[in-house]
Amino acid sequence: MKQGFDYDNVTSVEFGVCRDADDGDSFLLVPVDNDVKQILQEMLAETKSKVHSDGEPQNYQPAEKYSSTEQLKLPLVNDMVARIKEVYDAENLPTDAEAIADPDGMIAYFALFYDKHGNKVFAMRRSTQFKGILKARNRLIRWEDETLKIIPDNVFKLDQDFDFYVSNDMIYIHRPSGFEYTAALDEHILQQAEQNSRALEQDIGFVNFDGIVQYVANHKRAARLVASLRSRNDLSQISKTHLKKLCKATNVSIHDSNGKLCPEAGQEYLFLQVLDRRRYNVTLIENNDETYVAASRRRAK
DSSP states (O other): OOOOOOTTOEEEEEEEEEEOOTTSOEEEEOOOOHHHHHHHHHHHHHHHHHHTTTSSOEEOOTTSOOOSSOOEEEETTSGGGHHHHHHHHOOSOOBOTTTTSSGGGEEEEEEEEEETTSOEEEEEEESHHHHHHHHTTTSOEEEETTEEEEOOSOOOOOOSSOSEEEETTEEEESOHHHHHHHTTHHHHHHHTHHHHHHHHHHHSTTBOOHHHHHHHTTOHHHHHHHHHHHTOSOGGGOOHHHHHHHHHHTTOOEEEETTEEEEOTTOHHHHHHHHTTOEEEEEEETTEEEEEEOSOOOOOO
């Protein structure tokens, strides 16, 4: 059985940056001293503490509207994060001391942590603040010899924590927007939208997904809904009768074609909302049905 990462016995720390290149992003290691390594360990500890502050993190869902910080997790084997898995599994990343000389090309910075058992943790942060201080060059000052002087050197600023980290084949997410950006999630989800929609057709055999397949290819939010639905393991249990009833209650137009349900043209996104439990109906006032769309579909306790 694989032993978990020993956070109390980190034996090695590496630092690197992700740069935007013509042939794709490049991940390069940059030599740092022990003081920087200590700060990186503190950032990891802070991130881990925040992600687990409310117990076990929730499962990440691409269609969810998240706050700036959350407590989420996503298995590293998920197809959506193939880019992160590739970097996490990479061995012997190249070292380039000049990789931070041009800050404009930097997308993010990362750290690799190793424990005494050879286990690895990968942590990453979008490099907005990291580059921001450098762009303030010639406006940064320090106290020296009883005089305020301009700092002539390039200055970078590390953050308090990471956007996410990977440990024991699980991605733990603290800042969803940073995670989605560096993982290029929208690009991947759009590329997989048609394939995911066809997979849903196999799970829900009484629904015709032809119109949805065409629709999601050019609609990011719909593609996210499809990706979110693909993570469910109960789609085959959906009742055709109950689905028709909920569509009617929430004003989603559908029709029957050769025994299969089809959303009317222009109703594809609304139909996906129904499948993803995001459209609902309430009647608190007599003869006044109200339909709403939920930004979150976390199950109530």
